[in-house]
Amino acid sequence: MNIITTARVKSPWILHFDTGSCNGCDIEILACLTPLYDVERFGMINVGNPKHADVLLVTGPANRRNARVLRNLYEQMPAPKVVIVIGTCGCSGGVFHNCYNMLGGIDKVIPVDVYVPGCAAKPEAIIDGVVLALQRLAERSESKPALAEALA
Amino acid sequence: MSARTVIPFGPQHPVLPEPVQLRLTLEEERVVEAIPAIGYVHRGIEKAAELNEWVQNVFLVERICGICSFLHALCYCQGIETLLGVEPPPRARYLRVVWGELHRLHSHHLWLGLLADSFGFESLFMQFWRNREMIMDLLEMTAGNRVIVSTCTVGGTRRDIAQEQASEILRTLDKVQNELDKLLPVISNDYTVRSRTVGKGVLPKDKAIRLGAVGPVLRASGVAQDVRMIGYAAYGELGFTPVVEQAGDAHARLLVRMKETYQAIDLIRQALAHMPEGEIITRVRGNPRGRTISRVEQPRGEVVYYLAGNGTRNLERLRVRTPTFANVPALVQMLPGCELADVPVLVLSIDPCISCTER
Numbered sequence: 001m002n003i004i005t006t007a008r009v010k011s012p013w014i015l016h017f018d019t020g021s022c023n024g025c026d027i028e029i030l031a032c033l034t035p036l037y038d039v040e041r042f043g044m045i046n047v048g049n050p051k052h053a054d055v056l057l058v059t060g061p062a063n064r065r066n067a068r069v070l071r072n073l074y075e076q077m078p079a080p081k082v083v084i085v086i087g088t089c090g091c092s093g094g095v096f097h098n099c100y101n102m103l104g105g106i107d108k109v110i111p112v113d114v115y116v117p118g119c120a121a122k123p124e125a126i127i128d129g130v131v132l133a134l135q136r137l138a139e140r141s142e143s144k145p146a147l148a149e150a151l152a
Numbered sequence: 153m154s155a156r157t158v159i160p161f162g163p164q165h166p167v168l169p170e171p172v173q174l175r176l177t178l179e180e181e182r183v184v185e186a187i188p189a190i191g192y193v194h195r196g197i198e199k200a201a202e203l204n205e206w207v208q209n210v211f212l213v214e215r216i217c218g219i220c221s222f223l224h225a226l227c228y229c230q231g232i233e234t235l236l237g238v239e240p241p242p243r244a245r246y247l248r249v250v251w252g253e254l255h256r257l258h259s260h261h262l263w264l265g266l267l268a269d270s271f272g273f274e275s276l277f278m279q280f281w282r283n284r285e286m287i288m289d290l291l292e293m294t295a296g297n298r299v300i301v302s303t304c305t306v307g308g309t310r311r312d313i314a315q316e317q318a319s320e321i322l323r324t325l326d327k328v329q330n331e332l333d334k335l336l337p338v339i340s341n342d343y344t345v346r347s348r349t350v351g352k353g354v355l356p357k358d359k360a361i362r363l364g365a366v367g368p369v370l371r372a373s374g375v376a377q378d379v380r381m382i383g384y385a386a387y388g389e390l391g392f393t394p395v396v397e398q399a400g401d402a403h404a405r406l407l408v409r410m411k412e413t414y415q416a417i418d419l420i421r422q423a424l425a426h427m428p429e430g431e432i433i434t435r436v437r438g439n440p441r442g443r444t445i446s447r448v449e450q451p452r453g454e455v456v457y458y459l460a461g462n463g464t465r466n467l468e469r470l471r472v473r474t475p476t477f478a479n480v481p482a483l484v485q486m487l488p489g490c491e492l493a494d495v496p497v498l499v500l501s502i503d504p505c506i507s508c509t510e511r
Binding site: 017018019020021022023024025026027028030031034035036048060061063065066069089095096098099100101102119120122 | 163165170171191192193194195196197199200203204211212215216217218219221262265277278281282284285288297298299300505507
């Protein structure tokens with residue numbers, strides 16, 4: 001691994017966006033940041049600015065109004081980046097699959113790398129998902145086109 | 153008149169866990185007007201509830217809001233029970249109080265932490281969330297899941313609390329209360345907390361009533377109104393007085409919620425002490441027919457369910473009025489005149505739950 005990849009994987013910055021979840025998964029993501037689970041020991045920090053973020057955590061199914069916001073956030077994140085979907089409704093629509101305002105899973109709007117099912121997903125599962133996504137991030141960071149794009 | 157700037161606060165903002173937009177019109181640093189723009193998390197649950205069978209809806213309404221999921225299910229089940237003419241067994245009513253108050257306890261911890269975070273008091277945020285994990289463990293122990301517990305059902309509850317579990321709950325509540333005793337002086341006297349909340353977003357009593365505020369927002373303005381006083385579930389048999397503060401500012405709302413955590417601990421203790429033996433569920437027959445209104449006090453205030461059944465397996469209509477919806481007019485009145493830096497604190501002071509509001 002080159003030095004940029006090492007640095008990236010050791011301190012992935014996380015952006016969290018809720019696209020219509022019931023808050024259950026959102027509070028579990030916050031619980032990950034707090035003393036019991038403490039993901040900051042892995043260098044993960046929750047940031048508010050998509051331009052600083054490496055990992056996008058999305059909770060909830062996509063609906064017609066926020067699909068544009070979600071795509072916008074994804075495009076503002078610099079490459080290499082990974083997307084993790086937290087919760088069953090973000091993976092497939094879940095309990096909201098037959099609601100009229102739903103587009104379905106997040107993968108209908110942006111490409112997704114890791115799916116973390118669960119209603120609500122437990123903090124352990126979320127941390128597991130992020131660690132899986134970091135392997136993906138390392139691969140992308142090593143590959144030449146992504147690196148060129150990131151440095152451009 | 154100085155130049156006006158319009159700042160879009162949201163839909164994606166570090167202080168908001170959920171997407172909602174406030175279009176803030178500013179004159180220099182001062183907010184002149186705030187217009188909320190909603191719809192980012194609208195799913196269409198009310199329509200989906202008509203398509204599902206009424207038994208399935210218990211699981212759907214729980215997912216209106218993940219923070220107070222049990223209380224949504226409770227409100228829905230009480231409505232259906234009224235329509236069917238079913239009375240849940242006494243033990244189930246007490247069990248509902250225990251889970252309901254555990255939800256209030258964890259929700260208030262969550263909110264107290266988030267408010268501290270909104271003015272940059274990181275360590276207080278962490279303290280509250282560390283404390284909250286003990287309550288989440290209790291929920292996991294009694295229900296098998298941390299957030300969506302799915303224990304309430306039409307006619308009673310789906311799970312029981314065994315004697316050992318009850319004593320474990322009591323032991324943990326003692327620890328929670330010990331930790332809260334350390335945090336109470338910080339909430340009431342700390343310089344940072346006071347300077348960011350005292351006198352901010354004042355909502356006078358008459359205005360709070362006129363704007364139809366509910367829950368802690370209303371009680372912080374000096375109105376002793378709490379739906380638990382009507383005595384649903386087992387609240388009528390437990391000793392309880394609503395927490396009231398007079399100041400009506402953000403600090404009063406903070407104190408109301410802080411004191412309600414103690415109240416919730418006390419109610420759980422009472423419910424466990426007086427819990428009768430017996431069945432936890434009555435058998436339910438038939439389909440709901442007629443119309444009814446069901447009300448429950450959530451951590452954020454009063455939730456109202458309107459149910460209309462026509463004697464089939466599907467409901468004709470399910471309407472939900474959530475507490476945040478009732479508190480938004482109060483928020484829009486609070487914001488003009490405050491400084492931009494106070495907006496996050498004031499928005500959080502009503503404890504907004506957008507996924508409830510938009511469903």
